Amino acid sequence: MAEGSAGSISVAELVARLQQPGELALVDAREQGAYSTSHLLFAANLPRSRVELRAPRLIPRRSAPVVVVDAGGGEAIEVAKTLGALGYGDVAVLQGGNPAWEAAGHELYSGVNVPSKLFGELVELHYGTPHVTADELRGWLDDGRPMVVLDSRTEREFQRMSIPEGQSCPGGELVHRIFDLVEPDTTVVVNCAGRTRSILGAQSLRSAGVPNPVVALENGTMGWELAGLELDHGRTAVTPPPSAQGREAASRAAAAVASRVGVRRIDRAALDRWVAEVDRTTFLLDVRTPEEYEGGHLPGSRSAPGGQLVQATDEYVGVRGARLVVIDDDGTRATMAASWLVQMGWEAVVLAGVTELDGLETGSDEIDVEVPEVPLVGADGLAGALVVDLATSTEYRRGHVAGARWVVRGRLAEFAARHPADQVVVTSPDGTLAALGHAEACRAWPEASVTVLDGGTAAQRGPLESGLDTDEHPDDVWQLPYDPGDAEVARAAMEGYLVWEVALVEQYERDPLVSFQLAPVPG
Numbered sequence: 001m002a003e004g005s006a007g008s009i010s011v012a013e014l015v016a017r018l019q020q021p022g023e024l025a026l027v028d029a030r031e032q033g034a035y036s037t038s039h040l041l042f043a044a045n046l047p048r049s050r051v052e053l054r055a056p057r058l059i060p061r062r063s064a065p066v067v068v069v070d071a072g073g074g075e076a077i078e079v080a081k082t083l084g085a086l087g088y089g090d091v092a093v094l095q096g097g098n099p100a101w102e103a104a105g106h107e108l109y110s111g112v113n114v115p116s117k118l119f120g121e122l123v124e125l126h127y128g129t130p131h132v133t134a135d136e137l138r139g140w141l142d143d144g145r146p147m148v149v150l151d152s153r154t155e156r157e158f159q160r161m162s163i164p165e166g167q168s169c170p171g172g173e174l175v176h177r178i179f180d181l182v183e184p185d186t187t188v189v190v191n192c193a194g195r196t197r198s199i200l201g202a203q204s205l206r207s208a209g210v211p212n213p214v215v216a217l218e219n220g221t222m223g224w225e226l227a228g229l230e231l232d233h234g235r236t237a238v239t240p241p242p243s244a245q246g247r248e249a250a251s252r253a254a255a256a257v258a259s260r261v262g263v264r265r266i267d268r269a270a271l272d273r274w275v276a277e278v279d280r281t282t283f284l285l286d287v288r289t290p291e292e293y294e295g296g297h298l299p300g301s302r303s304a305p306g307g308q309l310v311q312a313t314d315e316y317v318g319v320r321g322a323r324l325v326v327i328d329d330d331g332t333r334a335t336m337a338a339s340w341l342v343q344m345g346w347e348a349v350v351l352a353g354v355t356e357l358d359g360l361e362t363g364s365d366e367i368d369v370e371v372p373e374v375p376l377v378g379a380d381g382l383a384g385a386l387v388v389d390l391a392t393s394t395e396y397r398r399g400h401v402a403g404a405r406w407v408v409r410g411r412l413a414e415f416a417a418r419h420p421a422d423q424v425v426v427t428s429p430d431g432t433l434a435a436l437g438h439a440e441a442c443r444a445w446p447e448a449s450v451t452v453l454d455g456g457t458a459a460q461r462g463p464l465e466s467g468l469d470t471d472e473h474p475d476d477v478w479q480l481p482y483d484p485g486d487a488e489v490a491r492a493a494m495e496g497y498l499v500w501e502v503a504l505v506e507q508y509e510r511d512p513l514v515s516f517q518l519a520p521v522p523g
Contacts, residue, residue, distance in 0.1 A: 006080035009067055009092040011104045017067070018042070018513060023281055023321040025059045025066040029075035031408060033475035038098060038108045040069060041115060041514060044318040048075045048410035049390070049476065051082045052436050056367050057302065058318025061281040065090040071098040075410065107511040111500060112478045113196075113312040118504040119344050119516055120196035120311070124216075125505065126518045129203045131218040134227035137189060141165055147187040149217075150174060152201035152307055155238060161221055161231040161482075163191055169239040171201045172287050172306020175208045175253055176332050177239050180246035182212050191217035191224075193482070195501050196311045204336055207260075207522060208253035222482060222494040247330060254335040261339040261519045264349045271325060271351055275300065281322035285309060286354065287337045288328050296360040301327055303365045306337035313344065324348040329355045343518050374438040376454040377425055379462065386421035388412070390428045390437050391457065393474035399464035401427060401457055406470045409437045416444035418471065424450045431456030 009017075017024055027046035028039045035045045044058055046068075059066060066088055070076035076093045083091045094101070102108050111117060123129065132140070140147055141164065151158045152171035162168075169177060174190065182188060188210070190201040195216075202216035217223065221231055242250060257263070266274075274282045284301035286293045293303040304316050309326075317324060324346050328334040331352035341348035354360070387404035389396050396406040404427065407415040426441050428434040434452045442450045457464070468474060481497040482490055508514055 007092040008095050010095050011100050023064050023319050025064050025319045029068050029070045029079035031476040032478050036112050036478040041109050043069050044314040048078050049408050062087045064281050064319050067092050069094045116311045116313050117196050120199045121505050124199045127203050129199050131216045133218050134224040146185045148181050149189045152190050152197040153192050162235050164232050167237045167239050170307045171197050172333050174201050175336050176250050177242050179249040180242050186212050188212050188214045192220045194220045194222055219498050250332045254332040257339050258335045263335055263338045266349050281319045283324050286327045287333045299361050306333050310340045325351050327351045327354050371435045374435045375451045377451040378454050385423035385425045387425045390433045392477050394477050397468045402465050407472055408476050412440050412444040422448050424448050425453050427453035427457050429457050
């Protein structure tokens with residue numbers, strides 16, 4: 001494929017590709033908010049505004065075949081051009097996009113992280129994962145029942161809101177830490193904000209043979225709030241890492257899961273062979289905590305804490321048919337994550353003992369992005385200029401340079417037509433996206449002086465403004481159901497979200513292109 005060019009693929013051809021073995025990266029080029037309204041189930045979100053930042057993570061092998069989709073707005077062609085310029089050599093655009101897919105009788109799904117959300121609902125039905133309602137749990141707490149309430153979300157989410165007396169234990173840590181947290185008579189309750197991580201977390205413990213009663217909190221913190229109960233805010237109670245005895249018990253439990261589900265292990269030599277292959281994509285996914293990852297990890301691996309990886313797989317892996325190497329220190333957390341990935345249809349294997357390997361790197365998993373040289377200006381150069389902020393609308397709401405206007409990068413031309421200017425300063429949270437968007441801004445304001453704010457918004461020392469004042473439609477992000485400021489709006493959003501999650505099963509049952517292979521129920 002010539003640089004910047006792309007082919008096309010028909011709906012029938014894409015259906016055939018999805019039903020065949022082999023790799024395929026299927027991506028939707030629209031902004032996340034627009035994407036969430038309706039998309040192909042296995043299409044990962046790769047918005048036009050952030051291709052350079054996300055594509056290397058979602059599609060690390062640049063010779064992998066890629067199909068780009070939109071809803072007819074032209075974003076797919078633009079993303080395909082950018083992918084071509086980045087060196088992706090096999091890129092095609094779906095002819096007719098989502099409308100053509102739907103017209104051919106195929107399903108479109110709403111929401112985000114839908115494959116994982118759907119999978120969680122199927123897990124509950126298949127395994128019969130028990131649950132407790134918010135009112136029942138409140139009664140248990142009031143009665144002093146021996147119990148631990150484990151919040152399987154991230155620590156940051158837990159701090160924002162939590163069940164009273166709950167503890168943070170991210171989903172990938174549950175089996176790893178559980179044996180130090182319970183006595184024989186302890187009931188274990190697992191919760192998240194909604195359903196998926198509650199279900200998968202509770203079922204992980206049950207599948208691992210934890211002898212205690214284990215239940216999922218039905219509808220999570222949203223169900224708690226909808227029941228009229230109060231949540232805690234700002235708590236930092238975190239379950240500790242396991243003892244040596246706890247680790248040993250967890251390792252035995254994970255080994256039994258691996259045997260039942262069919263999770264394979266590989267060694268470093270096999271990994272090196274896989275990584276060296278130029279015609280296959282291998283993702284290296286480290287499921288330990290972010291802190292452990294930063295302390296030492298394999299080069300080329302990505303931090304993917306186990307609970308997050310399973311409940312949002314499409315944010316980490318964009319190539320169907322790729323190999324997933326799940327990494328940890330002793331095999332427990334990697335095995336539990338891989339056991340779910342295998343049942344979701346991924347070729348997932350375990351590489352344990354990473355801390356004993358040579359050549360580890362430290363630090364975060366930031367990917368180096370080639371940023372063009374652009375003319376920079378400091379805060380003293382903002383006077384009289386139109387300041388254009390390419391942050392997400394959520395980031396912009398939290399804080400932006402005084403007077404800055406928000407716009408989605410892919411809509412700069414339309415924005416410029418409404419806002420002519422002689423001087424334009426482009427900014428973004430750290431300046432990277434602004435630098436990437438500089439050339440587009442120059443085309444949008446061809447007669448203007450266009451510069452980039454040095455260091456981005458984060459580098460500014462003065463007070464920032466908050467709120468969203470724009471004539472743009474903020475469809476760039478999917479809004480969490482509990483985010484709306486108005487209580488009644490938030491309540492309706494939470495109720496609608498929970499109904500949507502459960503209804504995914506009906507859609508799955510009428511979609512012949514989708515099939516998960518769940519393991520037999522433990523005897």
